[in-house]
Amino acid sequence: MIQHQLNALFNHAQKIYNLKENPCKKVKKMGKSDANKLEFWTKTEYDRFIAGIEPGSEDYLIFEILFWTGIREGELLALSLSDFDMSGNLLHINKTYNRIRKRDVIDTPKTENSVRTIDIPNFLKEEVQEYSKKHYGFPEDHRLFPIVARTLQKRLKKYEALTGVKPIRVHDIRHSHVAYLIYQGVEPLIIKERLGHKDIQMTLNTYGHLYPSQQKKVAEMLDNKGRY
Template sequence: MAIYYDQKFKTWYVKFKYKDWQGKTHATTKRGFKFKREAVAYEADYKMQAQQNPTLTIGKLVTEYLDDYKLNRKESSYRNIKRILELHVLPFFKDMQLGSIQPYHIKMWQKELKKGEYSDSSIKTYNVVFNTLLNYAMKYHGLPANPFKVTGTTGKITKSMGFWELSDFKRFDAVVDDPVYRVIFNLLFYSGLRIGELMALTVEDFDFRKNTVSVSKQYNDITDTITSPKSAAGIRSVSLPASVMAMVKDLFDRFYVIPERPFGYIGRKGIKFVMDKYAERAELRPIKIHDLRHSHVSMLIKQGINIAAISKRIGHASPAITLGIYSHVYKNEDEHIAEVLDNIREEKTSPI
């Protein structure tokens, strides 16, 4: 840093060397600053701007970012991010140079998204993806500041979570007259497996002697591939009621040739369609397939099962994740807890 005071003009000036985006060294001088801090800020900003590639557009940045993203993430995640960037970011910013993007541009883009027929949750996701892209640009291309720091990310992530009580599921189960779908729904409800985990199961994953299912993979219907679980904790052995395992064995015995993945040939949409049909027949509110997993966890919590055991059973990396998702279930138990404490207090204070 070379900041000087000009006695003749009573102002500050700066004289320094800098490197451009190609690594070449240059020198420059700028005079006429009323305050020293202005000269200091000018030098810092000048050096940062000089390191930016003036020809780098948002379009080229997206290509580079996706190439890097693909190396470190699952194919399904890559395709999702690629789709968002191509459909919702590039149409607005493809030819804009990285160094020229300002909070104003982000604000105008956010307004355009709100005019479209997108949910708040989708808008939030598009904002988060674009924000991450510009953070990447700050880290690797010298973008001085992320304009999202000024505008913020608009939209709102809303995760609806439905539940069936045990009595609801029994009512549902009573009207399911298709043996294949009956096994699918019982497995999902009583195991807490994700639908992708169920669809990846092979016959060898079922241990009918121990009444367990081994989970070590999941089916990705976007890429039509079998992949590893979401995390290392997803590899686990899940115990099941003997009655449910008996249903599975009976189903397998009916097959002339058991498919390599007994539940992998039925599409997710087909399962949901059938599930809604039987829910209507049982006069139950429809829920998502994944909500059978939520129903399983809710049932275990209400039965007083230790949260660490539940977390391990459903393949979460830690009990903290499980608590974060299902904390509202515990809140519903507040009145019951108060009753228990009242009973304990009365027992201790009652006369002998």
């Protein structure tokens, strides 16, 4: 979290104050380096978690969007109603939120690949529409969830304690989304595009171990095709 905030601060300084370079780019990421230690919820665990939140509430929609889209925390907190294409069931990700020196800062995403359009399920679109109806007149270009990252983390912990699911971080809900997609047989390239990763290698390095081994299928294919 601290490294992420420092990185955002220096990125902002590069754009606004012409800082020559971001020193955080030279520092190895802190935290877990072993992808096999990824923390995430199964669909069953998520269902248990979301059942403890009042449907239609701000918190309910927040965690529904996080789980069913896999977007980053900063991308969620920067969302506005104008980012949703209701007719096409699409969500446009084109900005990110940071709290810098007690100021809300909406900035461009971390990489060009982070700017993307995500297909969303119809039920999620309907949840967004129902929420917007309850807040009739809310400006479409204003932040949909005007809270800070610390508040989001506190709300996550609150519902984890309430429902008894294993504790994870907000970012781990992104991992949970990917784990669910992998379980459903979604190919790595599609996941890469959905997450906004720079390249497929990043996706495979992070989530490749979650894919079931294909060796048995290869052997069966060779057995069937290799003999006449």
